Amino acid sequence: MSSPAPSAPRTGGRDVAVVAFAQSNHTRHTDQLSEVELVMPVLHDVLKQTGLTANRIGFTCSGSSDYLAGRAFSFTMALDGVGAWPPISESHVEMDGAWALYEAWVKLRTGEADTALVYSYGKSSPGSVRDVLTRQLDPYTLAPLWPDSIALAALQARALIDAGLTDERRLARTAVRSRRAATANPHAQLRGSADVEDLLRRPYEVEPLRRHDCPPISDGAAAVVLAAGDAARALHANPAWIRGVDHRIEAHQPGVRDLTDSPSTRLAATAAGAFDAPFDAAELHAPFTAQEVVLRRALDLDDRVRVNPSGGPLAANPVMAAGLIRLGEAAALIHRGEAGRVLAHATSGPCLQQNLVAVLENTGGGTR
Amino acid sequence: MPPEVLSAPLIVEFPFTRSTGPVLGAFLTGLRERVVLGARGSDGRVLCPPAEYDPVTAAELTELVPLGQLGTVTTWAWNERPRPYQPLDTPFAWVLVRLDGADTALLHALDAPRHAVRTGMRVAIRWTEERSGAITDIACFEPVPEAADAPDAAPPTRAEAPPHDHGR
Numbered sequence: 001m002s003s004p005a006p007s008a009p010r011t012g013g014r015d016v017a018v019v020a021f022a023q024s025n026h027t028r029h030t031d032q033l034s035e036v037e038l039v040m041p042v043l044h045d046v047l048k049q050t051g052l053t054a055n056r057i058g059f060t061c062s063g064s065s066d067y068l069a070g071r072a073f074s075f076t077m078a079l080d081g082v083g084a085w086p087p088i089s090e091s092h093v094e095m096d097g098a099w100a101l102y103e104a105w106v107k108l109r110t111g112e113a114d115t116a117l118v119y120s121y122g123k124s125s126p127g128s129v130r131d132v133l134t135r136q137l138d139p140y141t142l143a144p145l146w147p148d149s150i151a152l153a154a155l156q157a158r159a160l161i162d163a164g165l166t167d168e169r170r171l172a173r174t175a176v177r178s179r180r181a182a183t184a185n186p187h188a189q190l191r192g193s194a195d196v197e198d199l200l201r202r203p204y205e206v207e208p209l210r211r212h213d214c215p216p217i218s219d220g221a222a223a224v225v226l227a228a229g230d231a232a233r234a235l236h237a238n239p240a241w242i243r244g245v246d247h248r249i250e251a252h253q254p255g256v257r258d259l260t261d262s263p264s265t266r267l268a269a270t271a272a273g274a275f276d277a278p279f280d281a282a283e284l285h286a287p288f289t290a291q292e293v294v295l296r297r298a299l300d301l302d303d304r305v306r307v308n309p310s311g312g313p314l315a316a317n318p319v320m321a322a323g324l325i326r327l328g329e330a331a332a333l334i335h336r337g338e339a340g341r342v343l344a345h346a347t348s349g350p351c352l353q354q355n356l357v358a359v360l361e362n363t364g365g366g367t368r
Numbered sequence: 369m370p371p372e373v374l375s376a377p378l379i380v381e382f383p384f385t386r387s388t389g390p391v392l393g394a395f396l397t398g399l400r401e402r403v404v405l406g407a408r409g410s411d412g413r414v415l416c417p418p419a420e421y422d423p424v425t426a427a428e429l430t431e432l433v434p435l436g437q438l439g440t441v442t443t444w445a446w447n448e449r450p451r452p453y454q455p456l457d458t459p460f461a462w463v464l465v466r467l468d469g470a471d472t473a474l475l476h477a478l479d480a481p482r483h484a485v486r487t488g489m490r491v492a493i494r495w496t497e498e499r500s501g502a503i504t505d506i507a508c509f510e511p512v513p514e515a516a517d518a519p520d521a522a523p524p525t526r527a528e529a530p531p532h533d534h535g536r
Binding site for chain 1: 371395416451474476504
């Protein structure tokens, strides 16, 4: 960890809340849609929820990947769809939309805008996403070996099994729980699951992971609207206030890290105030079953906390949007009055290298 | 029925050359000569692959340490169906290997039967015949017969490597 431990809580700045969330119905293929066509209905949906129009948004921030689009500056196409004329204040991160949300949160906290539109999208279907993801790795020592995302996750899963922290049966239970939870989520791609015994009879993908331990390959998009202070209160009866949000990163080489632990998650959670009070639910961005084990340990989540009531990324995993969806689903629980305090987590990089933690609550005031 | 979708192949390229610098450059050049180098970190730990900056303190690292050709598997994953460009085209294990003299592990492939692979097993580097200064100069790792792993049988660099000492 290259950063010192956080000390005093952040003070000052304005309270910021999620006031709207929308997402696509995530699917395995969207051959007939461009990325712009994938994201536009979601943007219309999220703006309609607030009654805002694009020209009344103070700041726009998006997350996507040129490696999925197969062309440079691909986000400008989506931005044209949003409407960038007359000139708007906007930014883009080549990261999951959760990090775009973080940038927008900073913008609102500092008073540079009162509202923000955050969106992200990923269309994985044109290529082989598990191979494409090898291109995010160290170009000298890792990428030339083409270790795909499932292989790296399998190394992490083996380390967890060796350490006695999980086993294949418990991992299968996580898969079943997630995909059965997704039966209540009309946007999820995989809804429902065979039982554990059936799953354990199926072949390995990369041992010790079977297909059910891996996320589906998804095309999809998501968007949220953030608003500060009175603007948030005017836009939603139950704003989901962001009490804290922080992100931290670890060394890139998987062989430098203890793959059974996530000190970056714990550090981000501490800075976000996650350990100050218990949670009603948590939305964790753990694309592989074994990664939920790591995150539960880092976040001290016990069985009383509902984890991924939406089904989580095991039920739909649009790369670049799946982290933002965790924040959106967490906010939606508060919007609907189903939870008072929810943890949202997003990850990036191989084997949970980088992690973002946000704490959302139904009561305003006192943002850390 | 959705409309017919037009499609065409797209080759994405990264048409730049990069210099590798004093740490990775030395590591890659070493591989060409069948030598593996690690970098000594701020706390004395030896990192392999070497890092230019310490993963904990971010201090610039300059001291390079030759490592052994043998190592220990710290975790593994069985790859029954190798994918394009991966190190072997027959079933193999992905492994993290802590080379003798290093404190961190290197990712590579292990050419061994499934039943022989376990955490803690001893493995040795199998070099490619023609080496170019790349991580792929290591063709893969292979199991070490127990008799061959006696101290006398180890290559000289292993005996010279510093002992593990996390207390430094």
